[in-house]
Amino acid sequence: xxxxxxxxxxxxxxxxxxxxxxxxxxxxxxxxxxxxxxxxxxxxxxxxxxxxxxxxxxxxxxxxxxxxxxxxxxxxxxxxxxxxxxxxxxxxxxxxxxxxxxxxxxxxxxxxxxxxxxxxxxxxxxxxxxxxxxxxxxxxxxxxxxxxxxxxxxxxxxxxxxxxxxxxxxxxxxxxxxxxxxxxxxxxxxxxxxxxxxxxxxxxxxxxxxxxxxxxxxxxxxxxxxxxxxxxxxxxxxxxxxxxxxxxxxxxxxxxxxxxxxxxxxxxxxxxxxxxxxxxxxxxxxxxxxxxxxxxxxxxxxxxxxxxxxxxxxxxxxxxxxxxxxxxxxxxxxxxxxxxxxxxxxxxxxxxxxxxxxxxxxxxxxxxxxxxxxxxxxxxxxxxxxxxxxxxxxxxxxxxxxxxxxxxxxxxxxxxxxxxxxxxxxxxxxxxxxxxxxxxxxxxxxxxxxxxxxxxxxxxxxxxxxxxxxxxxxxxxxxxxxxxxxxxxxxxxxxxxxxxxxxxxxxxxxxxxxxxxxxxxxxxxxxxxxxxxxxxxxxxxxxxxxxxxxxxxxxxxxxxxxxxxxxxxxxxxxxxxxxxxxxxxxxxxxxxxxxxxxxxxxxxxxxxxxxxxxxxxxxxxxxxxxxxxxxxxxxxxxxxxxxxxxxxxxxxxxxxxxxxxxxxxxxxxxxxxxxxxxxxxxxxxxxxxxxxxxxxxxxxxxxxxxxxxxxxxxxxxxxxxxx
Numbered sequence: 074x075x076x077x078x079x080x081x082x083x084x085x086x087x088x089x090x091x092x093x094x095x096x097x098x099x100x101x102x103x104x105x106x107x108x109x110x111x112x113x114x115x116x117x118x119x120x121x122x123x124x125x126x127x128x129x130x131x132x133x134x135x136x137x138x139x140x141x142x143x144x145x146x147x148x149x150x151x152x153x154x155x156x157x158x159x160x161x162x163x164x165x166x167x168x169x170x171x172x173x174x175x176x177x178x179x180x181x182x183x184x185x186x187x188x189x190x191x192x193x194x195x196x197x198x199x200x201x202x203x204x205x206x207x208x209x210x211x212x213x214x215x216x217x218x219x220x221x222x223x224x225x226x227x228x229x230x231x232x233x234x235x236x237x238x239x240x241x242x243x244x245x246x247x248x249x250x251x252x253x254x255x256x257x258x259x260x261x262x263x264x265x266x267x268x269x270x271x272x273x274x275x276x277x278x279x280x281x282x283x284x285x286x287x288x289x290x291x292x293x294x295x296x297x298x299x300x301x302x303x304x305x306x307x308x309x310x311x312x313x314x315x316x317x318x319x320x321x322x323x324x325x326x327x328x329x330x331x332x333x334x335x336x337x338x339x340x341x342x343x344x345x346x347x348x349x350x351x352x353x354x355x356x357x358x359x360x361x362x363x364x365x366x367x368x369x370x371x372x373x374x375x376x377x378x379x380x381x382x383x384x385x386x387x388x389x390x391x392x393x394x395x396x397x398x399x400x401x402x403x404x405x406x407x408x409x410x411x412x413x414x415x416x417x418x419x420x421x422x423x424x425x426x427x428x429x430x431x432x433x434x435x436x437x438x439x440x441x442x443x444x445x446x447x448x449x450x451x452x453x454x455x456x457x458x459x460x461x462x463x464x465x466x467x468x469x470x471x472x473x474x475x476x477x478x479x480x481x482x483x484x485x486x487x488x489x490x491x492x493x494x495x496x497x498x499x500x501x502x503x504x505x506x507x508x509x510x511x512x513x514x515x516x517x518x519x520x521x522x523x524x525x526x527x528x529x530x531x532x533x534x535x536x537x538x539x540x541x542x543x544x545x546x547x548x549x550x551x552x553x554x555x556x557x558x559x560x561x562x563x564x565x566x567x568x569x570x571x572x573x574x575x576x577x578x579x580x581x582x583x584x585x586x587x588x589x590x591x592x593x594x595x596x597x598x599x600x601x602x603x604x605x606x607x608x609x610x611x612x613x614x615x616x617x618x619x620x621x622x623x624x625x626x627x628x629x630x631x632x633x634x635x636x637x638x639x640x641x642x643x644x645x646x647x648x649x650x651x652x653x654x655x656x657x658x659x660x661x662x663x664x665x666x667x668x669x670x671x672x673x674x675x676x677x678x679x680x681x682x683x684x685x686x687x688x689x690x691x692x693x694x695x696x697x698x699x700x701x702x703x704x705x706x707x708x709x710x711x712x713x714x715x716x717x718x719x720x721x722x723x724x725x726x727x728x729x730x731x732x733x734x735x736x737x738x739x740x741x742x743x744x745x746x747x748x749x750x751x752x753x754x755x756x757x758x759x760x761x762x763x764x765x766x767x768x769x770x771x772x773x774x775x776x777x778x779x780x781x782x783x784x785x786x787x788x789x790x791x792x793x794x795x796x
Contacts, residue, residue: 079096079097079125079127080094080095080096080097080125080126080127080134081094081095081097081103081109081122081123081124081125081126081137082094082122082123082124082125082126083095083109083111083120083121083122083123083137084120084121084123084166084167084170085111085113085118085119085120085167085170086118086119086120086121086167086170086171086173086174087113087118087167087168087171088165088167088168088171089165089166089167089168090165090166090167091166092120092123092124092166093111093113093120094126094134095109095111095134095135095136095137096134096135096136096137097136097137098136098137101137101140102140103122103137103140104122104146105122105123105124105125105146105149105152106121106122106146106147106148106149106151106152107121107122107140107141107146107147108120108121108140108141108144108146108147108180109121109122109137109138109139109140109141110137110138110139110140110141111135111137111138112135112136112138117138119141119174119177119180120170121147121152121170121174122146123152141180143180143181143182144179144180144357144360145360145361145379147173147377148377148378148379150378150381150414150415151173151377151378153414154407154410154411154414154415155169155170155173157410157414158402158407158410158411160768161402161406161407161410161768161790162400162401162402162407162768162790163768163771163772163775163788163790164400164401164402168399168400169400172372172375172400173375173376173377175352175356175372175375176349176352176353176355176356176357178349178353179352179353179354179356179357179360183245183246183247183354183357184245184246184247185243185244185245185246186215186243186244186245186246187215187216187241187242187243188213188214188215188216188241188242188243188244189210189213189214189215189216189219189230189234189239189240189241189242190210190212190213190214190239190240190242191207191210191238191239191240192237192238192239192240194236194237194238195238196232196233196236196237196238197236202223202225202226202229203229203232203233203238205223205224205225206219206220206223206225206229206230206233206239207233207238208223209222209223210223210239213242213244216230216231216234246350246354247353247354247357247358248354249358249363249364250338250339250340250341250358250363250364250365251337251338251339252338252365253307253336253337253338253340253365253366254336254337254338255304255307255308255336257335257336257337259297259300259301259304259335260294260297262294262297262298262301263294263446263448265293265443265444265445265446266293266294266297266298266444266448269287269289269298269442269443269444270297270298270301270302272285272440272442273285273287273298273299273301273302273305273418273420273442274301274302274304274305276302276418276440277302277305277306277309277382277383277418278305278306278309279418280309280310280382280416281416282412282413282415282416282417282418282419283418283419283440284409284412284418284419284420284421284433284438284439284440285418285419285420285421285439285440285441285442286389286420286421286422286423286426286430286431286433286434286439286440286441286442287299287420287421287422287423287442287444288423288424288426288431288434288441288442288443288444289422289424289443289444289445290424290444290445290446290447290453290653291424291447291453291649291650291652291653291654292447292453292617292653293424293444293445293446293447293448294444294447294448295387295422295424295444296328296331296387298442298444299317299385299387299420299422300335300336302383302385302418302420303315303317303336303366303383303385304336306382306383306418307365307366309382310380310382312362312379312380313365313380313382313383314359314362314364314365314366314367314378314379314380314381314382315365315366315367315381315382315383315384315385316367316369316373316374316376316378316381316383316384316385317340317366317367317368317369317385317387318369318370318371318373318374318384318385318386318387318394318404318408319368319369319370319387319388320370320371320387320388320391320393320394320614321370321391321393321611321614322344322345322346322370322588327592327595327616328368329342329368332366332368336366340364340365340366340367340368341354341355341358341359341364341366341367341368341369342355342367342368342369343355343367343368343369343370343372343373343376344369344370344372344373345370345372346588355367355376356376356377359376359377359378360376360377360379362379362380370393371393371394371396371404374404374407374408374411378415381411381412381415381417382415382417382418383417383418383419383420384408384411384412384417384418384419384420385419385420385422386404386405386408386419386420386421386422387422387423388422388423388614388650389405389421389422389423389426389427389430390423390425390426390427390430390646391614392643392793395793395794397793397794401787401788401789401790403791403793405421405427405430406791408421421439424649424650424653425645425646425649425650425684427642427646428642428688428691428692428695428701428702429701429702431688431692432692432702433702453653453682454624454652454653454655454661454662454663454664455661455662455663455664456652456663456664456666456679456680456682457475457663457664457665457666457680458665458666458668458671458676458677458680459473459475459476459665459666459667459668460668460669460671461473461667461668461669462669470567471559471563471564471567471627471628472492472564472567472568472571472625472627472667473667475665476625476627476665476667477571479623479625479663479665480571480572480605480623480625481572483622483623484572484575484604484605486622487620488620488621488622488623488660489598489601489603489604489605489606489618489620489621489622489623490604490605490606490621490623490624490625491605491606491607491608491612491618491621491623491624491625491651491654491655492564492568492605492606492607492608492624492625492627493608493609493612493613493624493625493626493627493651494559494560494561494564494607494608494609494626494627494628495609495610495628495631495632495647496522496558496559496560496561496609496628496631497522497524497533497560497561497581497582497583497609498522498523498524498525498531498560498561498562498583499522499523499524499525499526499556499560499562499563499566500522500523500525500556500557500558500559500560500563501520501522501557501558501559501560502520502522502556502557502558503520503521503522503523503530503541503554503555503556503557504554504555504557505545505547505548505550505553505554505555506550506553506554506555507545507548507550507553508545508547508548508550508553510545510546510547510548512530512546512554513532514532514534514535514537515537515751516748516749516750516751517532517534517535517537517746517748517749517750517751518746518747518748518749519532519533519534519535519746519749520532521537521539522560523541523556523560524562524583525556525562525563525566526562526583528540528541529541534746534749535749535750541554542554559627559628561579561581561607561608561609562579564607564627565577565579565607568605568607572604572605575604575605576602576603576604576605577603577604577605577606577607578594578597578598578603578605578606578607579606579607579608580594580606580607580608580609580611580612581608581609581611582609582611585611591611595616598616598618598621599617599618599619601620606621610647612651612654613647613650613651613654614650616654618654619660620660621654621655621662622655622660622661622662622663623655623662623663623664623665624651624652624654624655624662624663624664624665625664625665625667626648626651626652626664626665626666626667627667628667629644629648629666629667629668629676630668630669630670632644632647633670633673633675637795638695638698638700638706639793641673641674641675641691642691644675645675645678645679645684645687645691648664648666648675648676648679649679649684651664652664652666652679666679666680674687674690675687678690699760699762700760701791702763703763704760704761704762704763705760705761705762705763705765705767705790705791706758706759706760706761706767706791706792707758707759707761707767707768707770707771707788707789707790707791707792708756708757708758708759708787708788708789708792708795709726709740709756709757709759709771709774709775709786709787709788709789710744710754710755710756710757710786710787710789711723711726711741711754711755711756711780711784711785711786711787712749712752712753712754712755712784712785712787713752713753713783713784713785714751714752714753714783715753716753718753718783718784719753719754719755719784720741720755722755722778722780722784723740723741723755723757724741725778725780726741726757726774726778726780726786727740727741727757729774729777729778730774731770731773731774731777733761733765733770734765735761735762735764735765736759736760736761736762736765736770737759737760737761738757738758738759738760739757739758739759739760740755740756740757740758741755741756741757742755742756743755743756744756745795752785756795758792758795759771767790768790771788771790772788775788
């Protein structure tokens with residue numbers, strides 16, 4: 074007689090397409106979503122119970138080794154999101170689960186620390202050292218920490234413990250986050266802000282899925298509006314959780330103070346720069362529903378929220394939300410998906426919305442909330458175009474006469490200047506003047522950037538680093554290597570020569586390698602201790618410098634180059650954001666944009682302050698071509714160890730293309746960066762009509778070709794990078 078076996082399907086956090094079946098031993102219980110340990114080959118690995126089944130077949134299945142009961146089961150809304158996100162992104166189901174299980178330590182019990190605290194009993198003999206310890210012991214802390222704080226030896230602390238004046242207590246390391254105070258008074262809102270906050274709060278309280286665009290000019294107080302929506306969500310449901318996504322780690326740090334000012338507590342913080350202990354605490358507190366507000370970068374979207382009521386995507390247009398390696402996804406799009414599955418509200422906030430989001434708002438699919446002015450006396454900066462053909466810089470200089478004159482006026486008035494150039498280092502290209510050789514990273518078609526401060530040549534694509542040689546590696550000529558074009562270091566060199574008395578700082582990822590260095594630079598700029606800041610994109614977003622009245626954009630044309638269909642849109646968005654740093658307080662601001670193409674619609678309409686006209690222009694161009702938001706785009710990238718293999722398998726892939734209506738395929742063609750880390754790359758670009766399931770098309774196409782393991786196939790739904 075055959076007896077039914079209890080079988081569970083377990084999804085492993087591995088690059089696997091589906092769950093594996095295991096026997097659940099007698100006496101062991103594991104509900105759906107439970108974390109378990111199972112054998113995989115010779116290893117023991119973690120996974121999640123994805124389903125149950127009964128079977129009377131004597132299949133040779135391995136048994137579940139253990140159920141992890143120190144963490145609550147993964148909620149169904151999270152499991153459903155993983156399945157939908159994997160299907161949409163053409164990623165394996167297990168790989169998507171791995172995004173959710175970023176902190177394996179969080180599945181264990183919180184570590185316990187042994188701390189000391191005063192008992193109130195006096196020691197038998199008081200000494201100055203003992204007195205210093207008891208004064209310093211204002212809260213439970215480690216004995217070594219207390220000794221350092223009191224500036225005494227550890228023996229003094231031990232003596233107080235032995236005498237009963239201090240006692241040892243055990244305390245969990247990962248404490249719950251402080252509850253936000255939703256009754257704290259926020260800033261006084263303008264009429265427009267009040268209307269937007271009220272409508273948004275109504276959406277949150279409905280406890281149904283809603284999507285909204287908060288469309289407000291730079292400095293219009295979008296953060297204050299969504300603070301009111303956060304308060305409404307937390308007030309309406311005592312277990313509600315809120316996620317706020319920011320595009321850059323730098324913004325995560327800058328915005329924390331504003332949260333504490335509004336809610337009396339710092340929210341949980343999740344991003345790649347957070348240490349493993351921080352991530353362990355955040356993950357556990359989120360899973361247990363105790364982290365009410367989480368602020369983080371795009372990967373925070375995969376945290377296991379049991380009751381997510383509001384998702385906010387700040388600066389939703391920002392390309393940083395697109396992950397280009399590993400699991401390729403756009404956090405903006407998946408945020409809408411995540412909120413839909415949780416019956417929550419998703420708010421997309423921007424001064425320069427993406428065309429896809431704007432089209433959804435204009436069609437009524439998303440609510441469209443508008444903030445058209447800055448509060449108080451602050452107003453939008455004047456934007457001027459400096460035609461580099463009429464007013465070129467001096468030879469081997471990069472600042473035009475109109476911009477230099479404006480900088481001189483600004484500094485004379487005691488105000489601050491921001492120069493924007495989105496190129497790190499000293500020069501973006503190193504060229505041999507003897508033979509014309511352009512120095513590239515090994516096995517990569519990427520130029521090396523010169524960093525003169527350190528004397529290094531760096532590939533910002535692969536991370537390859539070398540010291541700048543004295544001889545050309547190609548022809549051997551001595552002293553012939555020269556940096557071509559400007560980077561922020563070269564611009565700083567010119568600025569110091571022109572304004573020797575000015576306090577000048579460079580703001581880039583090379584000069585702010587830690588959160589502490591970043592915040593120190595931002596704080597000094599806010600306090601007026603810096604006269605001229607020269608920055609990359611890090612300086613363009615989210616910062617509020619009250620005394621900054623002039624922004625200069627040094628090479629505005631660079632972002633228009635290349636075959637990127639979003640080049641114009643990105644240029645308009647980025648320059649709007651950069652210019653918006655000026656005049657954010659009472660003093661009026663202005664921005665000067667250096668360009669060789671002032672007739673470009675992106676520049677003309679930016680200077681005219683007519684964002685809507687530019688968006689209509691871009692939408693019309695996209696509609697003619699059937700590009701997003703009027704169509705769909707996908708990319709297939711094949712890479713192989715040789716150019717011949719890449720061509721052969723690209724042809725093989727092309728022959729396997731599924732027949733489908735409303736689909737156009739371009740390629741294969743070498744990628745603009747045809748060799749990357751020793752692999753030769755070929756690309757297909759797929760354009761489909763809006764009603765075509767491009768994810769299903771790409772997945773079906775990939776599955777038709779059984780390429781060897783040496784050939785890699787990457788699928789990208791709605792690509793943002795065309796390199």
